[in-house]
Amino acid sequence: MSENQGQISAFPTKSFFVDMLVRDIPLEQAVLDLVDNCIDGAKRLRGEDSNDLSGLRVEIQFSKEKFSIKDNCGGFDRQTAQMYAFRFGRPKGFNSTKHSIGQFGVGMKRALFKFGHEFLVQSRTPEESWAVRVDVPEWEAEENDWVFPWSEYEGGHEISDSPGTYIEVTKLRKGTATSFGTKVFENKIIASIKSKHRQFISFGMEIFVNGNRVDAADLKFFSTATLKPVVENFVFDEDGLEPVRIRIVVGISDSIPKSAGWYVVCNGRVILDADRREETGWGVVEDNADRPSLPSFHNQYSRFRGIVYFDSDDSSRVPWNTMKTDIDEDSLVWQRTYERMIVLARHVLDFINKLDSEIEDYGREKSPLMRLIRNAPKSSVDVLKTDQAFKAPDKSSVEEAPPTIKIQYSRPIEEIEFLKSALGVDSARAVGERTFEIVLERNRG
Amino acid sequence: MSSFRKVNYSLRPAKHAQRRMVSELLGCLYPFKAVRDYQYIGFGSLWFEDFRLFHKLLGFKKMVSIERSEAKDRFLHNKPFKAIDLLFGDSGAKLPEIDWTKESIVWLDFDSPLSLETVRDIQLVSASCKSGSCLAITLKVDEAAEILEATKAQEEISHAVAQFTSRFKDYYGGKVFSDDLRGNPFRQVCEAIVDAAVEQKIALRNTEKEGGDVFEFRRVCRFSYSDATPMLTLLYVFYIRSDQSKFDECSFETVDFLPNMDHEVKIQMPVMTLKEIREIEEQLPTDDIDTLDAGYVPPSDVKKFISIYRYLPNFSVLET
Known part of the structure; x- marks a missing residue:
């Protein structure tokens, strides 16, 4: 009889562990987790409150054969690799990046295992460089040995002279390779980064996906002397815990149903996007x-936009779920903020209702409020930082349309006729107006 | 309303020329299988123009026309050959009923702009067809359906852009501006979307495939033409890697109007009288356009005519 007769081993096998780890995470989410790590690097490098991430760059490449991501965001040292990056879960007392977005200590490993059967992680800081290369089936075969071996730093993948990290996954899992090989997946990743990391991109960080530069989806509000979004800042303080700074901006923008709703941003990472639930x-x-x-x-x-920012040096204090795909409704911070969101939104919805009934009375073209909105300039949410109350015009305060200047020019008839047909309009005047609108739209972005 | 009520297809000369050009490309498929033994699936409408032409030129014996109209008897009455089976219903419901174990030539000849339903049909065929099969897709590309929807609802154009983006964002990664939804830029957006949709399904088919069984797809040709409305036709061929040599043997680029794979063939109708047509035809073919006596026809029309004269219908005057 063996000496272990009195107990049952519950020690997990590595392959079981890996399968559990990667099972529920969508592939897209796993890629975003790796981008989050790069952004945390950028925050360590430039300071957590820095609004200047220019010169920092992330390059993601994927195909049927291989995935890679590299950055020049400072790299991380051997100790971080040992204590955090390669550990499953975060050891207590480990000093992580303040104000981080990669807070749950599983992102990188989960992504690597999700993608393929062989990976290389290498990083360089100003002081040192290191690498870890893992053949997953071999690693899984060593049942009792839960370590990742160091390997030789190979270099050759640096974006610039500044230190950074390079990750490469090969021998891709079948399902992963299928997705990585398609334009549809590439489009999805670009769209997600554009929406989830918009704040970091607007701070100057450059992110490339298969060579395509991702631009930020800008959130803008109509903002004039008579029509202003409400901005409210407050701090949620609990004894002994890191404070959470909250900023709520609510106002109106273009009438686009799919873009209307609440946006929730935790430590710069967009968690909810046009939420209407x-x-x-x-x-x-x-x-x-x-x-x-x-x-x-x-x-x-469809003109309603509300944006709520949560920022805290302790990333476990902002109200997001572990996947960063939704809010944590049980969070006290969320519950307090929710009450203010509702109060502030009501003012804006009241105005939208008023606008709606005016359009019914006057018609879309003649409504004075509508005319004011159509000509109103917009401000990016990034500049709306100081507290201000919601300001909406009433009919009496609506001025006539802003002053205009006439533009006049001549072009060959043949070219005008060509554009008439291409743009689907029926006069030379309409060609002039439409081409102006197109150029204005493209340049405003 | 079914499209047959809007226009009689047989009056469209550019469409006619395109049909004949497509039939020349289909004739190249013989390394995969004798072309007459392919099955042809299309939307024959009341006129069955493509069915008539392909049956006579290529000898198809198995042809299926999908028709969503309710007027079944009228369609059955107008069916020109016994070889044609009619399937009544929506293409999304009927395409899955096709026997995809046979080599197929499918022409999704839509007379509407791109929609999620057209993308679904394109993906249904891409996910099902056998090696050696061919898929042609025709779309109306004057402007996006979303523009018309927004105009009808008296909404601003930004609505149309937002609606289009939200529908097709997975298939089109670039930022869409309002002028992308009309004319030439819209045609290019449609091409990219169809490509991404086909690629996605082929990638999915390949998940469990290895070596010679891996599916490939090639866009052979792009037609743009306009009888009254600008239209786009894309032609794809699907094959497994072990059939690569058969695909190469098809030599599509040896066809007169296709200098290289994926070439854009613009079918532009010249404005010419029957007398002028006859006078120029008598001097064709020629390698030297400059020495051709074109009478009073402007050189640009002569050029257009020469590039498509072999595919144009035979004109004759019936009235006196």
Whole structure:
């Protein structure tokens, strides 16, 4: 009889562990986790509150054969690799990046295992360089040995002279290779980075996906002397815990149903995008009759935009779930903020209702409020930082359309006729106006 | 409303020329299989123009026309050959009923702009067809459906852009501006979307495939033409890697109008009288356009005519 007769080993096998780890994470999410790590590097390098990430760059490449991501965001040292990056879960007392977005200690490993069967991670800091190369099936075969061996730093993948990290995964899993080989997946990654990392891109960080530079999806509000979005800043302080700084901006923008709703940004990372669910207050539900809420979302509200920023040096204090795909409704910080969101949104929705009834009375073309909105300039949310109350025009304060200047020029008839047909308009004047609108739209972005 | 009520296809000369050009390309498929033994799937409408032409020129014996109209009897009455089976219903519902174990030539000849339904049909065929099969897709490319929707609803054009982006963002990665939804830029956006849609399905088919079984697809040709509305036709061939030599043997680029693979063939109708047509035809073919006596026809029209005269219908005057 063996000496272990009195107990049962529950020690997990590595392959079971890996399968569990990668099972529920969508491939797209795994790629974003790696981008989050690069951004944390950038925050360590430039300071957590820095608004200047220019010169920092992330390059992602993927195909049926291989995935790679490299950055010049400072790299991380051997100790971080040993204590954090390659550990499953974060050891207590480990000093992580302040204000980080990669807070759960699983992102990188999960992504590497999700992608393929062989990976290389190498990093260079000003002081040192190191590399880890793992053949996953071999690693899994060594059942009792939960270590990753150091290997030789190979170099040759640096973006610039500045230190950084290079990760490469080969022998891709079949499903992964299938997705990585398509334009559709590339488009999805570009769209996700554009939306989730917009703030870092607008701070000057450059992110490339298969050679395509990702531009930031800009969030803009109509902002004039008579029409201003509300901005409210406050701090949520609990004894002994890192404070959470909150900024809420609510106002109106272009009438686009798919873009309307709440945006929630935690430590710079967009968690919710144009959210119109009950979780962010839309729609009265019988069970929650005591909870303040907004009317159900309807296309009438397609001009509504609300953005909520949560920032904390301790990333476990901002109200996101582990996948960074939704808010944590149980968080006290969220619950307090939610109440303010509803109050501030009501003012804006009231104005939208007023606008709607005016359009019904006057017609879209003649409504004075509508005319004011059509000509109003917009401000990016990034400049709306100081507290201000919501300001909406009433009919009496609406001025006539802003002053205009006439533009006149001549062009060959043949070219004008060509553009008339190409643009689907029927006069030379309309060609002039439409071409002006196109150039204005493209340059405003 | 079914498209047959809008226009009689047989009056479209550019469309006619395109059909004959496509038939020349289809004739190249013989290394895969005797072309007459392919099955042909299309949208025959009331006129069955493509079915008539392909049956006579290529000898297809198995042809299926999908028709969503309710007027079944009228379609059955107008069916020109016994070889044609009619399937009544939406293409999305009927395409899965096709026997995809046979080499197929499918022409999704839409008379509408790109929609999620057209993308679904394109993906259904890409996911099902056998090596050696060919898929042609025709789309209306004057402007996006979303522009018309926004105009009807009296919405601003930004609505159309947002709607289009939200529908097709997976297939088109670039930022869409309002002028991308009309004319030439819109045609290019449509090409990219169809390509991405086909590629996605082929990648999925290849998940469990290795070596010679891996599927490939090639866009052989792009037609743009306009009888009244600008249209786009894309022609793809699908094959497995072990059939690569058969694909090479097809030598599509030896066809007169296709100097290289994926060439854009612009079918432009010249403005010429029957007398002028006859006078120029008598001097064709020629390698030297400059020495050709074109009478009073402007050189640009002569050039257009020479590039497509072999594919044009035979004109004659019936009225006196």
